[in-house]
Amino acid sequence: EAHALSGDLVIFSDMSNPAPRAVMEGMVERFGAMHPDLNIELTVIDRDAFKTQIRNFLTANAPDVTNWYAANRMRPYVKAGLFEDVSDLWEEPEIAENLASTKGAMTLDGKQWGVAYTYYQWGVYYRSDIYDQYGLSEPATWDEEKANCQVLLDNGVKCYAIGTKFLWTAAGWFDYLNMRTNGYDFHAALTNGEKSWTSDEVRATFAHWRELIDMGAFVDNHQSYSWQEALPFIVNGDAAAYLMGNFAVAPLREAGLDDSKLDFYQFPAINPDVALAEDAPTDTFHIPANAKNKEAAREFLRFVVSTDNQTLINAGDALGQLPVNSAASVDDDKFLQQGFQMLSSNSPGGVAQFFDRDAPAEMAAAAMEGFQEFMVIPDNLDDILQRLESARSSIY
Amino acid sequence: MTNAALPTAPDTRPRRRNAQAIAPWLFLAPGLLFFLFYVIFPVFQSFNLSLYKWDGLGTPEFVGLKNYRDLGSDRAFEVSLWNNVKWLVLYLLAIPGGLFIALFLNQTVRGIRLYKSLFFFPFVISQVVVGLVFSWFYDPTFGLLNVMLGWVGLGPINVLGDPALVTYGIIVAGLWPQTAYCMILYLTGLNAVDPEQVEAARLDGAKGWRMLWYVILPQLRPATFIAFVVTIIGALRSFDLISIMTNGGPFGSSRVLSFYMFEKALSEYGFRMGYGAAIAVVLFLIMLVFIAYFLWSMYRQERPR
Amino acid sequence: MFPTPIEKSSRGWQLGYQGLLPVALIAWLLPLIAVAVFSMKPDVDFTAGNYWGVPSRFAGFENYAKVFFESDMPRYLMNSILITVPTVIGAVALSCMTGFALGIYRFRSNLWIFFMFVAGNFVPFQILMVPVRDLTLGLGLYNTKLGLVLFHVAFQTGFCTLFMRNFIRALPFELIEAARVEGVAEWRIFWFVVLPLMKPAIAALAVLIFTFIWNDYFWAVVLTQGVESQPVTAGITSFNAQYRAAYHLMSAGSIVAALPPVAMFFLMQKHFIAGLTLGAVK
Amino acid sequence: MSQVTLNGAIKRYGEVQVIHGLDLAIDDGEFCVFVGPSGCGKSTLLRMVAGLEDTSSGTIQIGDRDVTRLDPAERGVAMVFQTYALYPHMTVEENMGFGLKMNRHPKAEIRAKVAEASRILKLDPYLKRKPAALSGGQRQRVSIGRAIVRGPEVFLFDEPLSNLDAELRVEMRVEIARLHKEIGATMIYVTHDQVEAMTLADKIVVLRAGHIEQVGAPMDLYRNPDNRFVAGFIGSPAMNFLPGTVTPQGVTVAGLDLTVPAPASARPGMAVDVGLRPEHLTVTQGGPLTVDLSESLGGVSYAHLVTPTGEKMVVEERGETRSRSGDRLGVSIAPEHVFFFDSETGARLR
């Protein structure tokens, strides 16, 4: 490399689950090996706690590098001038060429404010052995989906595991149902506050959702579980499928579901008139505006998105997700391959970040609470939508 | 004009002896400054902040009473307020509960000291742990509660997942340590009951409940008063349990003001500092009623001196 | 004594009472016993659905070993100690002085200052949250143990002052007067006469504050954020996030977190109970 | 009929026996006072009669009923405590009526009885007050009123006046005497105050370490104590005891130049304690004794004397001549006022 880095490099990371944590620690180790004079301090903060704490440390004791999320989710910090403009990095050819696909998600006000390091598909992870047992196959349409579900229910197996204690998992369902019912553009407009929550389109989305709820497709008492706490339903075969991000694969595998028992399918089409669109949240690294060692921080960002590193960290035995660097290779892992396929060739409608990254925080909070309430007491729908609509009018 | 020399009136004002006039302030200074700085001023800052709109990052924007007006139409606030009322009322059950256990344990059999301490145990444990323990107890799939309900042919119920039950479920968890607290207060109160009065009452033919009601309880008034105060404070401060057990859910049905304000001000999707401050102010005003009551009764005690 | 001492009742009652005590105790502590048992189960018990039964084998050592050697728990515990101990010392020191000033001297604003401490002590601390957080941020003490300690010291001073002042009030005032007549300087009266007499109150208060601070969760969440400064109450949540659904480890973790105040309680039982009543019922 | 009879009453606390099989009969309407040094078991005995302490062995009868195993409330006794034991949260009226209320007497009856008692004790102006708003003497009156209202057969008093100041104590003492005359019930009264015992009692019971030393009317005990303990205990200032030797001529008191006729039961050579009450001694100018200190109280003064052998004694002086510190005196005494006790057993020698 050009010249040696020195001093301290402080990194705050939210990669607190076991697999991501190992990846983060590995990166630090390798980066440190490359820059022996650099003293790297890594602080891993619980992923949920991180979301509230980022505000404090960005203003108070900023690290040199921090994790965060793309799109709307970074807007408050950009607006408050707490993230460093890294457009210069994006002009470097290696990054400009290889990371083009995530440039949009990192851009606000025409500038880039960080780099992505991974993204991952969402979709339905299911127990292929159970499907086989009841002679089911991956559904492609809403009707097939419901038919499969009915069979499972008749056999005493819930169709879907879900844990909505922390609300956002329900938003995944809403994202998919809404994008399948009304299409990506409507969904984007809705999260942008441009569409009414009491519109017929939104009602149609909820009507589809309700079909599943009325069937009893979801596990009971989901409001009491976090997403991890709902995993045992899948593991134990009490539920057959889980709409979730690819990060769910690692713990499921660890719990003993090998590839012969676990498989993946794309969320089925509902309205044939709309193009399929997917959620693919992008996780990012940023340099806080108050960072002290920005030179080393930039170097670290370059390192993170470098081709080799991307291949390495997104591998099935590491993060098990998709690399943002187009020159990197996607791991041979079955789920990554499927996801990569899906996102690159079967998502004509578009790729959304995720509900709470696309909608402003206050709206996301209100809406996700509504989703959970709907899943528990579907009859409250009118009331919920009224509330969301009035929230929309005050928030945007 | 008669200019007769008046006898010079003696200095009637006693000179404050210096050491005794200054000493209290020197002793007070560090504690007082700390307390003003960290507790008293912040209260007023919160009052002030509640008139602003502020996301904690940019510059606050003065909005007058808007935050309070918004509270008026905020359903979540209404739910929180209502839940706070439930907390206030039901938490008081800790007082008779504590009294009952205290009466049960107020004996002098072998090992009773150990029993008393063990009964007091829940109070020493962090509410975080209590919250965890009770969430497992309530757990809809394996929780002991449903196992026990099963024995009597009831259930299963999902206490923490049911918006109608969740607050009560958390209150029960809170009552556990709080009852232990009241129990110890009453145990010491019972210790201080004048034995001669009990004997006098015994000679007067008072027994059992009548003795308790007419003679013992009136003497336990100081203990009851403190139990009342700490229970009210506990009820209004309740945060840890809610945060651990439900995080306010399901869909906000177990929030109370203290939790809601935290959520609004500092949680993942919050950072409406001004709004949070307004909630805190409301909570403070409720508390003020009790603080005033407490200070007033203390003032009455102090005055005879 | 009320109720009538059991030894005055019939043999049957006495036996019944003696028998009822342990039963009542077990029922009362059932949740805790469950956690204790959880922490000794191997994880297969949970996957096998044996939640409430007898552990299939004793796995206490490995569970606790895991907590101690494979998680951040030791660091959280250390943080808790580093937060709690200075707070106890600070709050007790400050309140000895304020309590002395308010308990001994007659001056016009005495009662009002005292009431201010009392009122501040009862404030729902949520109202302090935002300003204190900003203050701490402003002092550059956010996410430091010192920031947490300073706030705790200040806030606890309210309660401690109430406690100490009432205690000092109950001391015979003649002792101070005697010392004054003997020509002892005020601060020497504080140091040589009053402070030694406050030992029981100091002990009681120290134990009490120790538990309060050790068990604090709210301020830990508001003022700190990571393993380098968070105390164990906050740490346990991230610990639990890490070991979600590993109930045996969560239980072991919880017990480890709960142990110090419990140990404190048992060692200092007398002071503890004295503290609760001294400070309060006066 | 409400005499109180104890038969072989024994009280044990665990292993320790504090009352050693007492037999005692207190007649109906009698005023009986228990005296004795601190810890001798006065209170314990009283509380056994009240039923507040179990009787370990022996029986207690009130009237013709054996009450040994009865509840305090069923014994027909009322007790007045040293600390008054008033219910602080009730008014004077409620305090006095509480016992009747607990026994479900009709309201009108309670009112009448309280009115009667408060008339006797002159408590009318205070009926609506709480105890905290009363002086010590008034409180003690209320606690007596509470006892009266219940119309018990036996009144028990445990040092009822010891928390009052000197003046009030005198006043209340007279009041209790008057009360006894007026209602005529049996009363048992514990005190450590000489004056109370002497002035109130029909019968004094002197206790020591759980045993009865002597029972009798006050002046009987004063004139005719059975042993040195009782002699020293009754009478104020206390009796002087000087060592004496029995000689054929009589008893010589060392250092006092005094020989008095020996009692019948004394054998020559025997060592005896000679008891001389200060009020029976007459001072003569010039003699072997030195005045250490003379304390004048107005009408009377007490000279503290030292004998040549170093024994101390007190002599009462009245009238206008008072000795002064340093004076040298002699004393004389009428032989019938001299008491003799066996030095070893303390028993009176007659």
Add this chain to the structure above:
Amino acid sequence: MSQVTLNGAIKRYGEVQVIHGLDLAIDDGEFCVFVGPSGCGKSTLLRMVAGLEDTSSGTIQIGDRDVTRLDPAERGVAMVFQTYALYPHMTVEENMGFGLKMNRHPKAEIRAKVAEASRILKLDPYLKRKPAALSGGQRQRVSIGRAIVRGPEVFLFDEPLSNLDAELRVEMRVEIARLHKEIGATMIYVTHDQVEAMTLADKIVVLRAGHIEQVGAPMDLYRNPDNRFVAGFIGSPAMNFLPGTVTPQGVTVAGLDLTVPAPASARPGMAVDVGLRPEHLTVTQGGPLTVDLSESLGGVSYAHLVTPTGEKMVVEERGETRSRSGDRLGVSIAPEHVFFFDSETGARLR
């Protein structure tokens, strides 16, 4: 030189004045006792001398120094409290040496002074004990020792014996008298105990409601009270007061069949109170008085009499003949023992 002089000393608590401009001179080495009813201001006055209470107006001198505005420490006084006020965490030795230690006296000097004081008070065996391990009397001795060690010019005592039991009180009283003789310092002593006042004082100051009623030597006050209040206050049992009328023949005492020579200053027709001390009255059998109650204390007994006009009086009886309740008696008295007071002002008529 350590006389104590008060000039127009006034004490106010807020609006309430409790000491009303007192003038008082206490000589060097004098033992001065303040007596008076509860709440009359005895303690307040003492504390003003000590400097524990500010003097609102007037001056206080000790020796030749005006100490009115000085700190307690600078006045050269030592105080002994009713509750002893010993430091419970220090040994007897440390308690006594504490004042010197705080004022940085050399260790050797402290040790010497403590040894000296403990010798005087016979405290040597207890020097290493904590106060909790001492009896009440020993504690009081330590607290006196603490005062002695500092070698003050003036000792102040506030009811030092009232927490002791009767026996110990007598003992300590004698000890204090001895101490005063031995060290000869000025002492001011507050008490409500007749006996203490009479036996200890060189000079008694009788206070009432913040005013001085009379100052004088004990027997002077007993024999020659200035007014009815002092007459009634000094002497035990208290003087009897009966209404009398001045006639040309003398003063006739209603219901008593008694006429005594009138004092010089009495005008005929004037209403006077006649004061008769119980110990000066002699009982005669048969007469207008009825015995209401007779209390016998052994050597002495007190008959409570009622005159035909309903007045009450007490008579002392000694010797073997004692009257009984219901007896009818007359009394006689030597004319020089009769006191007269103006019924309205209470002033003594001589």
